[in-house]
Amino acid sequence: MTDLLTRSSLLLLTTALAGASALAQTPPPMEAPAPPQEETEIVAPGAGGLAADEIVVRGTRIPNVIRATPSIVSVLSTAEIARTGEGDIAGALKRVTGLSLVGGKYVYVRGLGERYSSALLNGLPLPSPEPLKRVVPLDLFPTSVISSSLVQKTFAPSFPGEFGGGVINLTTRSIPAERFFEVGGSIGGNSVTTGLLGYTYFGSRTDFTGFDDGTRRLPSAIRDANRSGRRLEVGTDFGLPFVQAATASLVNTPTTLIQKNPNIPADMSLGFAAGNSWDVGDNRFGMVVSGSWDNGWRTRGGLQQTAFGVTSTPDGKRGLNPDQDYRFFSTDNNVQVSGLLGLAFEFGEHKIRATNFFVRDTLKEARMQRGLDTVNVGDDDEILRSFTSWFERQLFTSQLVGEFRFGDLSVTARGAYAESGRKSPYERSDSYRFDARVNDFVNDLTQNGNFARIAFSDLQDQVIGANLDAAYKLPLDRPVTLSAGYGFFDNQRQSERRDYRYVRANGAALPLEVAQQRIDYLLSDFNVYTYGVVLREVSGAEGATFYEAGLRVHAGFVQFDAELLDGVTVTGGVRYEDATQTVNPRGVFATDPPLPQTRIDRGYFLPGGTITWNFKEDMQLRLSGSRTIARPQFRELAPQPYLDIDTDRTAFGNQFLVDSQLLNADGRYEWYFGESDRLTLGGFFKRINNPIETVPFESGGTFLITYANAPRARLVGGEIEVVKQFPLDGLGIGLLEARRLLVNANYTYTRSRIRVREGDTTINTQGQVLPASALFIDGIPLSGQSDHLANLELGLNHRDRLSEQTLLIGYASDRVTQRGPSGTPDYRERPGLQLDFVWREALELGRTPVELKFEARNLTNTRFEEYQALEDSRIFQNLYERGRTFQFSANFRF
Numbered sequence: 001m002t003d004l005l006t007r008s009s010l011l012l013l014t015t016a017l018a019g020a021s022a023l024a025q026t027p028p029p030m031e032a033p034a035p036p037q038e039e040t041e042i043v044a045p046g047a048g049g050l051a052a053d054e055i056v057v058r059g060t061r062i063p064n065v066i067r068a069t070p071s072i073v074s075v076l077s078t079a080e081i082a083r084t085g086e087g088d089i090a091g092a093l094k095r096v097t098g099l100s101l102v103g104g105k106y107v108y109v110r111g112l113g114e115r116y117s118s119a120l121l122n123g124l125p126l127p128s129p130e131p132l133k134r135v136v137p138l139d140l141f142p143t144s145v146i147s148s149s150l151v152q153k154t155f156a157p158s159f160p161g162e163f164g165g166g167v168i169n170l171t172t173r174s175i176p177a178e179r180f181f182e183v184g185g186s187i188g189g190n191s192v193t194t195g196l197l198g199y200t201y202f203g204s205r206t207d208f209t210g211f212d213d214g215t216r217r218l219p220s221a222i223r224d225a226n227r228s229g230r231r232l233e234v235g236t237d238f239g240l241p242f243v244q245a246a247t248a249s250l251v252n253t254p255t256t257l258i259q260k261n262p263n264i265p266a267d268m269s270l271g272f273a274a275g276n277s278w279d280v281g282d283n284r285f286g287m288v289v290s291g292s293w294d295n296g297w298r299t300r301g302g303l304q305q306t307a308f309g310v311t312s313t314p315d316g317k318r319g320l321n322p323d324q325d326y327r328f329f330s331t332d333n334n335v336q337v338s339g340l341l342g343l344a345f346e347f348g349e350h351k352i353r354a355t356n357f358f359v360r361d362t363l364k365e366a367r368m369q370r371g372l373d374t375v376n377v378g379d380d381d382e383i384l385r386s387f388t389s390w391f392e393r394q395l396f397t398s399q400l401v402g403e404f405r406f407g408d409l410s411v412t413a414r415g416a417y418a419e420s421g422r423k424s425p426y427e428r429s430d431s432y433r434f435d436a437r438v439n440d441f442v443n444d445l446t447q448n449g450n451f452a453r454i455a456f457s458d459l460q461d462q463v464i465g466a467n468l469d470a471a472y473k474l475p476l477d478r479p480v481t482l483s484a485g486y487g488f489f490d491n492q493r494q495s496e497r498r499d500y501r502y503v504r505a506n507g508a509a510l511p512l513e514v515a516q517q518r519i520d521y522l523l524s525d526f527n528v529y530t531y532g533v534v535l536r537e538v539s540g541a542e543g544a545t546f547y548e549a550g551l552r553v554h555a556g557f558v559q560f561d562a563e564l565l566d567g568v569t570v571t572g573g574v575r576y577e578d579a580t581q582t583v584n585p586r587g588v589f590a591t592d593p594p595l596p597q598t599r600i601d602r603g604y605f606l607p608g609g610t611i612t613w614n615f616k617e618d619m620q621l622r623l624s625g626s627r628t629i630a631r632p633q634f635r636e637l638a639p640q641p642y643l644d645i646d647t648d649r650t651a652f653g654n655q656f657l658v659d660s661q662l663l664n665a666d667g668r669y670e671w672y673f674g675e676s677d678r679l680t681l682g683g684f685f686k687r688i689n690n691p692i693e694t695v696p697f698e699s700g701g702t703f704l705i706t707y708a709n710a711p712r713a714r715l716v717g718g719e720i721e722v723v724k725q726f727p728l729d730g731l732g733i734g735l736l737e738a739r740r741l742l743v744n745a746n747y748t749y750t751r752s753r754i755r756v757r758e759g760d761t762t763i764n765t766q767g768q769v770l771p772a773s774a775l776f777i778d779g780i781p782l783s784g785q786s787d788h789l790a791n792l793e794l795g796l797n798h799r800d801r802l803s804e805q806t807l808l809i810g811y812a813s814d815r816v817t818q819r820g821p822s823g824t825p826d827y828r829e830r831p832g833l834q835l836d837f838v839w840r841e842a843l844e845l846g847r848t849p850v851e852l853k854f855e856a857r858n859l860t861n862t863r864f865e866e867y868q869a870l871e872d873s874r875i876f877q878n879l880y881e882r883g884r885t886f887q888f889s890a891n892f893r894f
Helices: 002-024 064-068 080-083 087-093 220-228 240-248 525-530
Strands: 073-076 100-101 106-109 117-121 148-153 166-173 180-190 198-200 259-261 267-280 285-305 308-311 319-320 324-347 350-373 379-404 409-435 440-443 452-472 480-504 533-537 546-565 568-586 599-615 617-632 641-646 649-650 660-671 678-689 692-699 700-709 712-727 737-755 762-764 769-771 786-800 803-812 815-818 827-829 832-845 848-857 864-870 872-879 885-894
Touching: 087 832, 180 285, 180 848, 198 324, 198 350, 220 240, 240 480, 240 533, 319 864, 324 379, 525 533, 692 815, 700 762
Parallel strands: 117 166, 649 700
Antiparallel strands: 073 148, 100 106, 148 166, 180 267, 180 885, 198 259, 267 285, 285 324, 285 872, 308 319, 324 350, 350 379, 379 409, 409 440, 409 452, 452 480, 480 533, 480 546, 546 568, 568 599, 599 617, 617 660, 641 649, 660 678, 678 712, 692 700, 712 737, 737 786, 762 769, 786 803, 803 832, 815 827, 827 864, 832 848, 848 885, 864 872
């Protein structure tokens, strides 16, 4: 499957480059004016797109997109995305009212956790290449390929029924207004990373491209052992010579040895985008191609602590002491390669578009920990641990969308095929313990705190989706449109994880002189054959080695849009979804016990409706209500461990989760008092039955995270947004002539509470029915939800040319990341305040237009802080400096 994805990616990028070359050969015009602003294009679920603006007859000063949308939405156009200066769509979306960005890539709607947010591409579902997250990491999408981003905050029956906080619909560029060919690049750095000390390991010679050269391929001897269905260890199935040969076949030093790099390189990126359109008789054909390569570095250093319980002092005070207390230092190298090929054909009132998108995101990490582990080792001897890893995330999707209009009848057909995967070969970890006898750290492979491990994991997703929607405008005096549609979605997953531990074949500890060796010498071929250091497979010790999963959904909806009175429109309907979700874990050895299987077979009627009162030309009021669902995801159900690379914690699924059901109510007042000025004020309420929450559990002296259904939760909140432009021509200041001041401010307040009553129950990973109060406290907030989200954008924009200086201020209040273990307080993250500055300027080099951009991020130097607090005590699960980031980029347009 991975080879297929790689071939697909190379084919796509080759085609994209060829297309770019063809477009570049088109004769340029006599002049090179600034590119015109293209009309905001949105391809969303349902028929007819957003063209039915004739339903609203009074809102002449309301923007077309907002006026034509019967739901509560926020829209980022191409110009607004560019103004943020962000290189990916995740960064741009964090400026939208009610959206928060977590980990630099996951966008949460209204502060809710990631399981209540989803993403669509051109109205079709996207699989996530990250198995630990339900939401698609939107940092995978460069802003250059996105025409618009619509954030739908209220449910419409034409949208998928898994609708919690909202859905983000990305529309790719299709037919450009004129020919363009752009080439650009950037260079930048971070104040705690670039040019400073970091940790790295060699890996392979082609790691800088994001593709391994074959160094990390699983050796044939281990592949043969896996196919045999027998556990790789010295015993009756495999003799010592075979296991020694298999162990020695692993690539050792390039994947194991961490080295200091005194000068971490700068961040760099290269990319191109090209497009053109041609008239074919009375019809029009368009093509857009793009490709990009981005290579970035991040160094982190700080604290990682864990408390296994609450302590008490003689005077009765309660507090927290770190039972695991590590100082850590890590360096990540993140390489992203992407390519897009979009084709579109307009004929008459019809349009067909084909979109092919590929992205590969690779993370190479080297990490060291040093500190105390009083639970597993004791409070006397320090532990020194090292980790090396290589995580490949890859997504390829091919879509075909046809929008047809036959007078009053509109028909939209969509089809998509997607493959995504996550592969982690040579995931190594080792641990040394300080020994006072030799005044050094040793690893004899047997004592507590002494080990060497290696793991290989491979996850592959395949998605097929199709929709057929139709809308008909009835021949009545008042506009009334009826629409209906059918959708099919099929997602199949296979996931395998193989874990191995290095041991001595005879079970004895290594001699002290050998145990002192550095890790690549310790695992060298010499020690394999001299001291019998060999692999022992421990796959399945902490869950299923392999699982298959599937989700098949058949959906249908009916909906109407009607103007009942002058200025009053009603949109309503119902969606029915019948879904079968399965997760079938299984062992791969004859001695593996059977594991519980999951099958959720449910059908839901999901009504939704919105009333819009356009009571003045520039004002309207919307009220909306709906019922939606949130299904548990495969990774939340599968009993297989995965390392969350964002938190350095291991997650484990719960096969006994059930669907969450949501009741939603929203209202919003909108006032558009200028060409691009607006004031919106809204409120929302949600009641969630069986919300899925992150909870911890202990296994072998280590805390893992898993999931459980809380009984119920309620969420209430409000949001306000103000956008205003002030002309500065009349101030008499030369530098400000022909400029406007843009003020864009938004604030969202959200209050959520989990409710637990006497008699409420939940089910743990062992299938035991427990009192819900054993895992949840009545009144605690939902995980992932910030009470306060605020953004302020202050920008100077030139009226006649591209010259923008923008100050961006963002704030998110503390949010729960997971429930605390063993009666300890919840883990909380403190996002805090972040200040960014972006300067965009256009000039000409000869006849070549150039856009220059300077970015300064996190000027407040806000650090990452995840903590637990109890009375006067506080410990930090993750605490490190994020540093200030500066980047300069240039984009040439031919």
